[in-house]
Structures are given as C-alpha cells and as structure tokens.
Amino acid sequence: MCAPLSICDLYRPSGSLRRASGRPASIPLVLLLLFPLLVVSAGASHAVGYRDATAEHPAIASYRRAPSATLAIAEELQARGAVRMDEFIGHHPIKPYGAPGVALLDYDLDGDLDLFATNGPGAASSLFSNQLTETGALGFVDVALAAGVDATDQDSTGVCFGDIDNDGDPDLYVLGRAEPNRLFENLGDGAFADITATAGVGGGDHTSTGCSMGDFDGDGLLDIVVGNGFDMASNLPIFVEPYALNERNLLFMNRGGNRFEDESVASGVADEQDITWAVAAVDLDQNGIVDIVTANDQGGIPFERFGGLDRGFIRYLVNDGTGRFTDVTTQVGLDHPGDWMGLAFADFDDDGLLDFFGSNTGDWFEDFLGVPAPLGAQTSRWYLQRPDGSFADPGVGGLVATGFGWGTSTLDYDNDGDSDLVFYGGLAPGPIVESSNPGSLLDNDGRANFSYALDELLAHGADHSLRVEHGLAVGDLDRDGFPDIVSISSANLPVQPLSPFGTIPFPQVFGSPIDGLAVFFPSWLPGNGPAELVYSGVPLLEGTVALELSTGDSGNGWIAVSTRGSVGDVPGARVNRDGIGAVVAVTPRSTGGDVPAPTARRPVLGGSSYASQHALETTFGLGSAPDATVEVLWPGGVRNRLYGVRSGERVVLPEIPCGFDDPSFSRAAYTACVLDALDRLETSGTIDQATRGRLLGSALRAFAEVLRQGS
Numbered sequence: 001m002c003a004p005l006s007i008c009d010l011y012r013p014s015g016s017l018r019r020a021s022g023r024p025a026s027i028p029l030v031l032l033l034l035f036p037l038l039v040v041s042a043g044a045s046h047a048v049g050y051r052d053a054t055a056e057h058p059a060i061a062s063y064r065r066a067p068s069a070t071l072a073i074a075e076e077l078q079a080r081g082a083v084r085m086d087e088f089i090g091h092h093p094i095k096p097y098g099a100p101g102v103a104l105l106d107y108d109l110d111g112d113l114d115l116f117a118t119n120g121p122g123a124a125s126s127l128f129s130n131q132l133t134e135t136g137a138l139g140f141v142d143v144a145l146a147a148g149v150d151a152t153d154q155d156s157t158g159v160c161f162g163d164i165d166n167d168g169d170p171d172l173y174v175l176g177r178a179e180p181n182r183l184f185e186n187l188g189d190g191a192f193a194d195i196t197a198t199a200g201v202g203g204g205d206h207t208s209t210g211c212s213m214g215d216f217d218g219d220g221l222l223d224i225v226v227g228n229g230f231d232m233a234s235n236l237p238i239f240v241e242p243y244a245l246n247e248r249n250l251l252f253m254n255r256g257g258n259r260f261e262d263e264s265v266a267s268g269v270a271d272e273q274d275i276t277w278a279v280a281a282v283d284l285d286q287n288g289i290v291d292i293v294t295a296n297d298q299g300g301i302p303f304e305r306f307g308g309l310d311r312g313f314i315r316y317l318v319n320d321g322t323g324r325f326t327d328v329t330t331q332v333g334l335d336h337p338g339d340w341m342g343l344a345f346a347d348f349d350d351d352g353l354l355d356f357f358g359s360n361t362g363d364w365f366e367d368f369l370g371v372p373a374p375l376g377a378q379t380s381r382w383y384l385q386r387p388d389g390s391f392a393d394p395g396v397g398g399l400v401a402t403g404f405g406w407g408t409s410t411l412d413y414d415n416d417g418d419s420d421l422v423f424y425g426g427l428a429p430g431p432i433v434e435s436s437n438p439g440s441l442l443d444n445d446g447r448a449n450f451s452y453a454l455d456e457l458l459a460h461g462a463d464h465s466l467r468v469e470h471g472l473a474v475g476d477l478d479r480d481g482f483p484d485i486v487s488i489s490s491a492n493l494p495v496q497p498l499s500p501f502g503t504i505p506f507p508q509v510f511g512s513p514i515d516g517l518a519v520f521f522p523s524w525l526p527g528n529g530p531a532e533l534v535y536s537g538v539p540l541l542e543g544t545v546a547l548e549l550s551t552g553d554s555g556n557g558w559i560a561v562s563t564r565g566s567v568g569d570v571p572g573a574r575v576n577r578d579g580i581g582a583v584v585a586v587t588p589r590s591t592g593g594d595v596p597a598p599t600a601r602r603p604v605l606g607g608s609s610y611a612s613q614h615a616l617e618t619t620f621g622l623g624s625a626p627d628a629t630v631e632v633l634w635p636g637g638v639r640n641r642l643y644g645v646r647s648g649e650r651v652v653l654p655e656i657p658c659g660f661d662d663p664s665f666s667r668a669a670y671t672a673c674v675l676d677a678l679d680r681l682e683t684s685g686t687i688d689q690a691t692r693g694r695l696l697g698s699a700l701r702a703f704a705e706v707l708r709q710g711s
Contacts, residue, residue, distance in 0.1 A: 048414045048554035049456035050441075050485060052463075054547045059128055059140040065490055065543030066120030068155050068177060070233050071096040074430070078535040085431075085531040088524075089239050089300075094232040094429055097491035097543060099177065099209060101158040101407075101471035101611025104486065105170045107147075108190055113475045113615050115140065116149070117488055117545050118156035118174060125151050125174065126545075130477065138478045138549075148192045149174070149184050158471070160607030162213035162222045165258055166568055166577040173201070173224060175208035175611070178231055185258060200260045206247045207232055212613075213606030214281025214290040214581050215635050216267075216323040220567030221254035222576050222606065223323070225269060225292055227276030235429070237275060238299035242311050246273045249294065253323060268325040272315065275299065277341045277406075280608035283583055284316065284345070284354050285389055288637025290581040292317040292325060295340035295358055295610075303337055306372040310337040314358050314383075332390045338378055339366075342472075342610035346410035346419035347585075347601035349448035353385040354583065354601065359405025359423045359610070364436040364506040364518045375510055380405045380423060380440075384448055398451055400512035403437030406610040407472025410602060411483040413456070415556035415621030417588055418446040419600055420453075424469040428491050428523070428540060431533050435493070435503055436518035439464035446598060452513045462546040465503055465519055466493045470543075475615025481558040481648060482550035483619050488612075489543035493521055557622035557647030559586065561630055563604055564654045569684050570677045572657040574636040578616055579655065580606040581635040586645075588625030597625060622647050638662070641702040642695065654681050656695065660702035667703065674699045 054061050070093035077083055077092055103116045108129065115128040127144040131137070144150040155177040161170045169186040176182065180202030184192035196202050203226060210227040217223070228247035230237040237245040248270040252260035264270040274296035281290050298312025314334050317325040329335065342359035349355065360380040366373040376395075380402040383391040396402065408423035421442040427434040441457040442450040458464075467489035477484045493503065503519040523540075524533040563579025575582070587599040600620050607613045622628055630653065631641045638659040645651055658665070658673035665673070678696055681687045687695065 048482070049459060049461070049551050050548040051460035051551060052546060053549045054462065054545070057138070057140050057547060059142045060115070060545050060547055063117060063126055063545045064123070065098050065100055065488070066123035067097045067491075067542070068093075068095065068120055068232070073233060082527045082532055082534045084529075085533060088431065088533055089235050092235055092430055094235060094238060095490060097428055097468065097540065098155070099157045099470055099611060100488045100490055100543060102473045102486050102488045102545065103159045103161055103172070103613040104473045104475035104477070104615040105161050105613070107170055107186060109169055110134070112479065113477050115477075115486060115545075116159055116161075116172065118159055118611075121153065121155045123152065125149060125156050132479065143190070147190060148194070151182060154179060154182065157208060158210045158611030160211040160213055160224075160613045162580055162606045163577040164213070164222050164254060166220070166565075168577060170578070173211055173213070175211055175226070177207045179205055181208055181211075181226065195258055199258050200262065201252045203250050206250070209276065210278040210611055211607050212279050212281040215576050216251070216281070216290055216319055217253065218289075218321060218574060218636060219254075220565065220574050220576055221256060222578070222580060223254050224252045224260065225279050225281055226250040226252075227279035227294055229275050229277065238297070239301065242301055242309060243273050246275050248273050249276055249279070251323075263323060267323050268327070269317065271327065274311065274313075274315070278343045278608065278610045280343045280345065281581065281606055282345055282354070282603045282608070283581055283633070283635065284356070284385070285318075286354060286583055286633055288633065288635060289319045289321045290635055291319045293343060293356065295343050297339050297341070298337050299339065300366070300371050302372050303377065312337045312339055314340050314343075334383065334391055336393060341406050341425070342408040342423060343608045344408045344410045344421060344423075345603050345605065345608065347599070348382055348419055348444060349384055350418065350446060350598035350600070352599070352601070353387070354603065355382060355384045355448070357382040357408060357410070357421055357423075359408045359425060360402070362404040362425070362436050362518075363401035363510060364508055365404055365427070365434050367508060368506055368520070375401060382421070382448065382450070394448065397449055398513070399442070401510040401514070403440060403514060403518050404434050405437060405440070406470045407487060407612055408609055409472060409474040409614055411474050412600065412619065412621035413441060413453070413483060413550065414443070414554045415482060415558045415619075415623070416554070417598060417600060417621045417623045418444045419602065420444045421450060422472070422474070422485060424464055424472050424487050426468040426489070428468045431522070431524035433468065433493060433521040433523050433540070435465045435468075435520055436506060437464060437469075438514055438517040454513065461548050462487070465517075466495070467544065467546065468492065468540075470610060471612040472609055473612045473614045475617065476560060476619050477547070478549060480550070480552045481560065481619060482552035484550055485548040487546045487548070489546075491540040491543050494538065494541055557625060558619055559622060559628055559630070559645050559647065560617050560619045560650040561586065562617045562650070562652045563632060564652055564686065565634070566655040566657065566677070566681065566686075569686065570655070570657055570680045573655050573677075574657065575634045575655045578604070578606070579632075579634070580604050580616070583633040584618060585631045585633070586620040586628050587631075588622045588628045591625055617650070640699070642698045643701060654686055654695075656699060658699070660699060661706050665703075667707070670703050671700065
C-alpha cells in the first residue's frame with residue numbers, strides 16, 4: 001500500500017502501474033500538525049552580503065506574475081477536494097503559475113542596467129528602465145507598454161537578448177508557452193518592433209524554456225538556440241512517457257537583414273528529444289568556436305539503476321565551426337543523470353580551464369515523495385574541466401546536500417578574486433510546494449571548494465522560502481562595483497502562519513548546513529483512502545520580482561569589463577557587436593612577491609541560468625590588488641590584452657583582429673595590423689585618442705612578452 005504522500009505507484013511508459021520504491025517517505029497529517037513553524041535566525045551581519053531592496057522600488061514591487069491558462073486544470077482538481085495519486089500525476093499541469101525569466105540589459109544605452117521580466121497571458125511583461133543615469137539614484141520605471149515589448153497576449157517564459165543586427169543596441173527574444181516565441185528589434189529610440197514573422201524565429205507552438213545567442217558559424221552575426229520542453233498541461237512527460245511527448249530543441253541561423261533560417265535538424269541540435277530547461281552558447285573548450293551546453297530533466301522516471309532509464313543529462317554539443325554539432329556528452333564524462341535545470345560557467349579552480357555548474361532538484365524533494373533518489377543523486381553540483389577536455393565531478397564537499405535549483409549564476413560576491421555561485425529554486429506543481437532552497441550563495445575558496453554563505457544572503461535578503469523562484473540574473477545595477485541579484489517567482493506562499501501550519505521542515509537530516517532550512521508546504525494533504533490526496537484549501541499568491549542589492553563593503557577592489565566586437569568596422573574583424581561568445585580572463589597584479597595571482601575566467605553569455613540572461617558587463621574582484629591585466633579570447637580565436645586596468649575602473653575592450661600570440665605575424669606586420677585597427681576604431685568613434693594609445697601600448701607589450709617567452 002502506498003504511504004499517503006508517496007508517489008510510489010508510477011506509470012510504466014505503456015500505461016500500467018508499477019512500484020517505484022520499496023521505501024516511500026511520507027509525513028502523515030498528524031505529524032505535519034506537530035511540526036513547529038520554521039524560524040530562521042538572521043545571524044550576525046557580515047562585511048558583505050545582500051539586502052532585499054524590492055520595497056524601495058515601487059515599480060518592481062508592484063510586479064505580479066499572471067498564472068498560465070493551465071491553472072484552470074489545477075483548480076478543477078482542487079474543486080473536487082480529493083483525488084487519487086494516479087489521477088493527480090496524469091492530470092495536474094506542470095508550472096500552472098508560469099515559468100518566468102528575467103534579463104539585465106542596457107536597452108537605452110544610457111550606461112545603467114535595465115530589467116526585463118516576463119509575464120503570463122493577459123498581463124504585460126515589464127521593462128523596468130533604470131533611472132540611475134538620469135537622476136543619480138537607483139530607481140525604476142516600467143516602460144514595457146510604451147516600448148512595445150509588453151507581449152500582453154503571450155504566456156511568456158524565458159528571455160535572452162543580443163544585438164542581432166550589429167547596430168549597437170540589444171534586441172529581445174521572448175519565449176512562449178505552447179505558442180510561438182517573439183523577436184523584438186530595438187529601434188534605438190526607446191521603442192522595439194516585433195519582427196518575429198519576417199525574421200522566421202517563431203518556432204511554432206512549442207513550449208520553450210531557455211534560449212541563448214551565439215555566433216555558431218563565425219560570420220559575425222548572432223544566431224539563436226532554443227531549449228524546448230513539452231506541453232505542460234500534463235505531468236505525463238515527467239512521470240510516464242520519457243520521450244514521445246517531448247519537443248525538440250531549435251537552432252535559428254542568422255542570415256543577415258534580420259532574417260533567420262531554421263537549421264535545427266541539419267545542425268544536429270534537434271537530434272535528441274530531451275526535456276531541456278536551460279541552454280547556453282559558450283566556448284567551453286576555449287578554441288575560439290562557440291559550442292552549446294543544455295540542461296535536461298530526468299523527471300520522476302527512476303534512474304536505470306532503480307529499474308527505470310537514464311534520460312536527463314547535461315549535454316555538451318561541440319561545434320565544428322560551421323554550426324554543425326556533435327554530442328560528446330558521454331565521451332567527456334557527463335553521464336550523471338539528473339533533473340538539470342540551470343547552468344553557470346567560470347574557472348572555479350583557477351587552472352585556466354572553464355568549468356560549469358548545474359542546478360538540480362536537490363536532495364529533499366524526490367526522496368520525500370518516494371521516488372528513489374539517494375543522497376547525491378539529485379544534488380546541484382559543479383564539474384571541473386580536465387586538460388584533455390573531459391570533466392571531473394569532485395563532489396559537493398561540505399555542502400553535503402543542496403535544495404531545489406532553477407536560476408543560477410557565477411559571481412564574485414565579495415570581490416576577493418574567485419568565482420562564487422548563487423542559485424535559487426522551488427516548485428509548485430502539488431502535492432507540496434517545494435521550498436528546500438532557502439537561497440543558496442556558495443563561497444569559493446579559490447580551489448573549487450564551496451561553502452554556504454548563509455548569513456551573507458539570508459540575514460537581510462528576500463524570503464526565498466516563501467517564493468517559488470525560477471529565473472535569476474546577476475549584474476551591477478547600482479554601479480557600486482559589486483554584483484546584485486534579481487530573481488522572479490512563479491508563485492508565492494502567503495505570509496506565515498498558513499492555516500494550522502506554516503512551512504514545515506523536510507524530515508530528512510543529511511548533515512548539511514541547510515538541514516532544517518529545507519522546508520515544504522503541503523498544498524495537498526493525505527486523504528482517507530490509499531494514495532488519496534485532499535486539497536488543503538490554501539491558494540498561492542501571484543509571483544513577484546525580488547531585487548537584492550549587494551551591501552558592497554568588503555573593502556576589496558574590482559573592475560568591470562565589457563566586450564565589443566568590431567565586425568563591419570575593421571577589416572578582418574569577426575565578432576558580433578556585443579562580444580557574446582568571448583571568454584574574459586582577469587589577473588590581478590600580484591602583491592605576494594614572486595607568487596602569481598590567480599586568474600579569474602568567465603565567458604560572455606547570451607543567455608544561460610534558467611529562462612534568464614545576466615548582464616553582459618562582468619564585474620571581477622581584485623582583492624587588495626591595485627590593478628589587473630585583462631585578456632579576451634574572441635570568437636574566432638584572436639586574443640587581445642590590456643594591462644594596468646585600475647581598481648574601480650570600467651573598461652570596454654574592442655576587438656582588435658590581430659592576436660598577440662599569432663605565430664604568423666612578424667613584429668612589423670603585427671604592429672601594422674594593430675595600428676590600422678585602432679585608427680579605424682578611433683575614426684568610427686568607438687575609442688578616443690587616449691584609449692587608442694593605451695590599447696596600442698598593451699598590444700605591443702603583449703606581443704613582446706610572447707616573443708620573449710618563446711626565445
């Protein structure tokens with residue numbers, strides 16, 4: 001007999017029932033009522049952390065996520081009062097409150113970051129224009145309707161952006177749920193035009209969740225890759241049918257003139273039929289060619305070792321340089337199935353190779369519901385790249401266990417020089433509202449050993465346990481040199497107490513620092529019959545946007561780096577105007593004598609996280625160093641370097657299509673190439689005379705250093 005809250009009778013793909021676990025984990029109602037309400041101690045205030053500034057900005061605080069049309073299906077089940085577990089699995093929709101995302105971009109080119117948040121059908125998406133430049137103080141005005149990007153009639157999910165026509169301003173691509181995606185061209189005057197039909201990027205009536213822009217064929221134009229899931233009106237693709245109901249991913253190649261061709265099948269991107277939640281265009285092997293990484297969902301189907309099958313992988317698709325991809329997932333050791341949901345990239349162990357992080361269901365949820373998932377099977381984790389291109393799973397060390405994860409990012413929250421991590425998440429499909437992630441900020445010791453920075457995030461941050469969080473984006477909104485965090489939830493729990501009980505700690509104790517902080521709310525309660533559920537009667541609230549600003553007082557230095565491609569401005573230049581696809585490396589000046597300072601390395605991404613995109617400008621911490629050297633690996637393989645970037649400086653590095661390490665150049669030929677590129681960039685107004693001199697000096701110095709090292 002099934003325990004009351006255990007999903008222990010799962011369908012076979014053929015439709016018959018089967019026992020999924022001999023150890024269902026459930027909590028009877030009497031035990032639920034005995035648990036005390038969760039109270040999180042704020043702890044001591046640390047030097048640098050995050051505070052919830054949402055209420056200080058009325059425009060952002062007023063955002064409410066409209067639910068998807070499929071909420072009506074969930075409400076029909078709720079109105080029945082009691083349902084069997086098999087009925088629930090077969091008929092309850094996934095994400096009935098929506099699957100929202102956020103993006104941080106400077107849409108009006110005024111020098112500060114604006115915020116775009118997607119919304120549901122009948123509610124306008126929001127474009128929050130940052131007023132920092134105009135007024136000198138952080139503030140936001142929602143201009144989506146005036147700008148023409150409200151997409152009020154769309155059930156919008158994820159979003160990504162990039163300058164698809166290389167005219168100098170970012171264009172928006174907004175994804176839809178069971179309907180076409182939309183491409184909005186930035187007209188440069190504060191308004192956008194919907195060019196979906198002429199551009200050819202609608203993609204049909206798929207449910208798209210994530211997108212990313214990158215130049216896959218090296219022509220200097222941004223292409224678009226889209227991750228698709230399934231029709232979320234039903235749970236069947238999660239628990240019952242592993243492949244047949246899933247929708248293939250898409251790839252649109254930019255042919256110029258704001259027109260794209262669907263190359264999904266020819267490129268190899270559509271070969272697999274996964275449930276893809278996140279996708280990233282990234283030069284993971286740093287060979288100057290942009291590859292694709294996707295995060296895919298195992299769902300509630302048991303792993304092969306428990307009698308099911310393995311289908312949820314982080315897939316690595318290697319690009320041959322022409323936009324044709326080969327799946328090398330198994331060859332590089334990425335054969336750990338899971339409910340992968342978000343992606344983040346950086347060099348976590350400072351060995352010069354790019355690593356990545358994948359958010360996952362976490363260790364409480366599926367184990368609690370009776371799906372066989374021992375500790376570690378669904379833990380969010382980082383993978384470290386080896387010199388041979390394969391990836392090592394070092395385990396999660398002192399974290400022991402992690403909560404539910406969707407949106408994620410790398411960032412140096414304390415500006416000490418290494419790449420930390422943040423990820424949020426939660427789920428509200430029933431029978432419980434999953435809130436096992438109290439908000440996870442992971443502090444890196446510089447060697448890829450991460451620890452929870454709980455006080456830094458939770459002492460004054462948003463109440464993540466009451467928000468079913470999905471999208472997350474990072475950028476320096478107030479321009480203080482410390483990265484800020486924006487998140488969006490599909491739904492929220494009412495403020496405690498909730499009926500006779502509030503959020504309840506999961507019963508599992510793993511020895512993790514977040515034991516006891518991992519909580520849930522029983523939206524459905526055990527019924528009288530076997531495997532029967534009864535609706536609790538407590539409705540969820542609409543989702544919100546949260547703005548968490550860094551306190552920014554660690555005392556560590558920083559620099560902010562933006563990239564700018566020079567295609568169309570300089571002969572031989574190959575890089576899109578945003579520099580998306582580049583990899584930026586920052587080496588602070590060593591203050592330890594002969595001991596070299598570690599180099600932080602992060603890619604410029606046109607979408608990753610979950611349903612979201614971070615700011616293209618990246619903040620790098622310097623610790624106590626007074627300045628740093630910045631090196632950019634551009635798409636195409638050219639490397640440029642800039643020395644002496646001072647702490648507190650913001651720099652825009654233009655592509656100079658003359659690599660300082662290119663062995664084909666003589667000194668004279670290299671100098672001539674650099675001079676010609678700088679002359680053209682100065683003539684076009686891209687750089688001024690002082691910047692020209694600085695770039696020239698650095699270019700010649702870098703070339704000389706390579707010669708000296710080779711002699």
